[in-house]
Amino acid sequence: MKFTLALLFVSLAYTATAVPIDEAAISRNDLEDPTRDFPEGSREDVDLDLDGEVDEELLQGIAERNLYLLFTRRNPTAAQTLIINDANSIRYSNFNPNHPTVVIAHGWLSNQNTGINSLIRDAYLGKGEANVIVLEWRRLAISNYVTAVRGVPIVGKGLGQFVRYLIGVTGARYEDIHLVGFSLGAHLVGSAGRELLGRVSRITGLDPAGPLWVLNSNRLRTSDARYVEVIHTNGAYTGLGIGSSIGHADFYPNGGSFQPGCLTYICDHNRAWELFAASVSYNHLIARKCSNSLQITLNTCRGDTFPMGNDDLNKYGLGEFRVNTNRRYPF
Template identity: 35%
Template sequence: MSNFRTLQPTKLLVHGFNDDGKCRWVKLTRDSFLAMEDVNVISLDWEALAGMDYFEAASNSRQVGFVLGDFISLLVESVGVPWENLHVIGFSLGAQTVGHAGHYLNGQLPRITGIDPAGFLFHTSPEEERLSKEDAQFVDIIHTAGLWIGTDEQIGHVDFYPNGGKAPQPNCENEDIGLGCSHQRGPDLFAESITSNFSFRAVRCTSWENFQSGLCDGEQDNFLGNSANPQYPGMFFLKTNGQSPFAIDHEK
């Protein structure tokens, strides 16, 4: 950790099922952060416990989350990282893992971003056993493959539903039952939100149908991804493009 800067913002990235700490979205997010800010980026690699049977991996996410919580405590108490400089980001099963870490730390984390949190085996779990708004002072969620691979229910302080938050996302219409295209769209949107010249402007609404019908025009807006604002809680909907750049230029 010779290049670690104690007083700079620290981003902790946590991968999901059947992935590793150097997977595509982790590298993309790391590079996006480093292109824009002087930050520390740490990737938790729990491949050995996440690459087996999904049921076992889901069970392991709890203990991995607790270990992550201990590591965060070490950063704060022994290294001197200020609590307010920490931002923990998890994708899929990694989002549930960071939820366990936040619960273990009694909600002290300033921010958790859950990118399409894994839904299978977690839809009906109590809050203390899945990612929830109790796990950090600010929890923002991006839903892209809800109802099956991901979650569709509101679980954070701010929940974003690009294109309704469900599969298929634009240009993912021919994906298989694994919904990999729609699921992976979540981290692509988040990474782009760090560097994009256009914001992912979203509007507070009660449903995708009402949003599409224009019934929420003029309501409070917020911005999906890195610039999400904790002052405006609720459910937010937006449309995106089907390929990069995903953010829509509303000035055109």
């Protein structure tokens, strides 16, 4: 099965190459016009070949090529690299075990310079003390889609092993760790949580990838963390995200398929991490619990209110929810 969608998964976060970008170019100003061209937007079409060949050679030792980049209020824009099995890289960094830790995993065709990383990082550090770790897994992320899908559990397991090592070196607590992943990155952090036996406090899946994942046993699931929250923004039949509920709490902004202000699937898909970043800063996206999918579609949910997103490590909820948003940041 091979098909082409305009702007399909163009990094799934505004990037199509591994070339570093001007982070200032992807900011809240860009979110005010989500249809504009981005610096990496030179590729208009990407082939999503679901029957393509898996690059088995690339998968050998792929988790060892991950980078773990730490940002704190002491180094908000200049990353410190943390290295597994190198205790000094952690001990002499700005990592503080007394602060909450959030790990961000980008999506397909992305890298450390992708907009998701800086927007969520700045939301956390603008609010309070935190250890923000950006997982750079570009070596796998820039491969063809089927190879990336096959390698996600491997890279996720490597992330879990890194978190375990980080805790061992610093004395940090599982209860203070929040894993956040977008698209393929959502299933990746699920694998990391599985490696950690579901002990981390929270996982947030931002429009988890749909193609090849609906029946995939390695997809994100509720046992991967104490609380698993999923935000669906492009779960339409032909969308890029998974449309079914897979978390403890599943949120469907504006119905979960198409987003106001967006004219492309990539914009709808990316809106998940834009909404999440805004919710960290303002905690203002209050949803209503829904009894069924028809209520979600018709916008007739009348259940209890519950906030979508935010950075609350003690958060817990169950069910399906709809929230209506505006078209511009902070929505």
